[in-house]
Amino acid sequence: MRADDLILFYQVVETGAFSRVAEQNNLTNSVVSKRIARLEQELGVQLLYRTTRKLTLTEAGKALVHGAKNVKQATQEAMESVSGFGENISGHIKMSVPSISGDLILADAVAEFCNMHPGLTVDMSLDNRFVDLVDGGFDLVIRTGYLEDSSLIARHILDSQWVVCASPSYIAKNSKPLNPEDLTQHNCLQYAYQTTGASEWEFKANKGNYIVRVSGSFSTDNATALRKAALGGHGIAYVPRCLVYHDIRNGQLVDIFPDQVGKRLGIYAVYPFTRQPPNKVRLLIEHIRTRYLAISHYF
CATH class of the missing domain: 3.40.190.290 (D-Maltodextrin-Binding Protein; domain 2)
Structure with missing residues (x-):
């Protein structure tokens, strides 16, 4: 399981749309979809219910989303902790x-x-x-x-x-x-x-x-x-x-x-x-x- 896939999963939950996440990360919709599918395959569970109108978390998805948020936050904080040193x-x-x-x-x-x-x-x-x-x-x-x-x-x-x-x-x-x-x-x-x-x-x-x-x-x-x-x-x-x-x-x-x-x-x-x-x-x-x-x- 890759940390960047967990972060991508949380972004999908946060925005509610694969397309928005794809745009934020300069990816295609298909790449985002494949990476979420890869995460589900590695975990052996379905994380999202997908319809044409909305995305809904499964029980497994609800259990994972908090940890995924922590991974995203920890990554952001790690970057912020060193940003600005030697810079304006x-x-x-x-x-x-x-x-x-x-x-x-x-x-x-x-x-x-x-x-x-x-x-x-x-x-x-x-x-x-x-x-x-x-x-x-x-x-x-x-x-x-x-x-x-x-x-x-x-x-x-x-x-x-x-x-x-x-x-x-x-x-x-x-x-x-x-x-x-x-x-x-x-x-x-x-x-x-x-x-x-x-x-x-x-x-x-x-x-x-x-x-x-x-x-x-x-x-x-x-x-x-x-x-x-x-x-x-x-x-x-x-x-x-x-x-x-x-x-x-x-x-x-x-x-x-x-x-x-x-x-x-x-x-x-x-x-x-x-x-x-x-x-x-x-x-x-x-x-x-x-x-x-x-x-x-x-x-």
């Missing part, structure tokens, strides 16, 4: 990334990748929602959080640690909280985009993490707006460290509980389920991962 990467990639990473690193990293491969175009949207990859037509999504959809593949890049921070002016005016429970007496600026509630701040304890429920006068789903409110001395913020890394380093913000914040989320490259993603997507993921790891101390 071309085509189009549609991707979605979170706003913080987009501003911090991905806009520059993805634009750089496009310049490295002049035949490639990328459409990158900044969106904190976990978009529907299939319905939205996305080839790649960078996301922070947890992956629940089993039809997707996620590659871990690194982890993002969160911090509780405030400006020196806020602390001078309102005093510095000595423990996480003191936050209930402060104006806590809330980041509406979170995997948990914006008012539920997570901290470490000897027997596992716990939640402090906070309140405040300002809430936003925009990370840049939250950072500006904290820099302006208007309250205490609970945000990914990468957002305020430089602000803490230069003293514009103070990391209030440097060893006690319990929130740490993975950053993932997510793409639709396939054993082997297209080479252009795989190379872009590697490029993005390298750029993240170069500034891993921000996270």
Whole structure:
């Protein structure tokens, strides 16, 4: 039994016509018919019922079609796994990334990748929602959080640690909280985009993490707006460290509980389920991962 005959059989089932398969493979109808007949003879079973109007799978054909599909897919993936090496990467990639990473690193990293491969175009949207990859037509999504959809593949890049921070002016005016429970007496600026509630701040304890429920006068789903409110001395913020890394380093913000914040989320490259993603997507993921790891101390 030849693998190319199995692939041809699956193509016939997929298209429903010998003539379409013949055209796709630059063969004659008679050659396609003979190769299917050869496959049936080698297996000792009939795979297809043929009429003038349609093709119908026999029970044996139904049993074989899944394996034939796997052979076709494996062959295609084997070719894709080596395609593009030493060649120009071309085509189009549609991707979605979170706003913080987009501003911090991905806009520059993805634009750089496009310049490295002049035949490639990328459409990158900044969106904190976990978009529907299939319905939205996305080839790649960078996301922070947890992956629940089993039809997707996620590659871990690194982890993002969160911090509780405030400006020196806020602390001078309102005093510095000595423990996480003191936050209930402060104006806590809330980041509406979170995997948990914006008012539920997570901290470490000897027997596992716990939640402090906070309140405040300002809430936003925009990370840049939250950072500006904290820099302006208007309250205490609970945000990914990468957002305020430089602000803490230069003293514009103070990391209030440097060893006690319990929130740490993975950053993932997510793409639709396939054993082997297209080479252009795989190379872009590697490029993005390298750029993240170069500034891993921000996270």
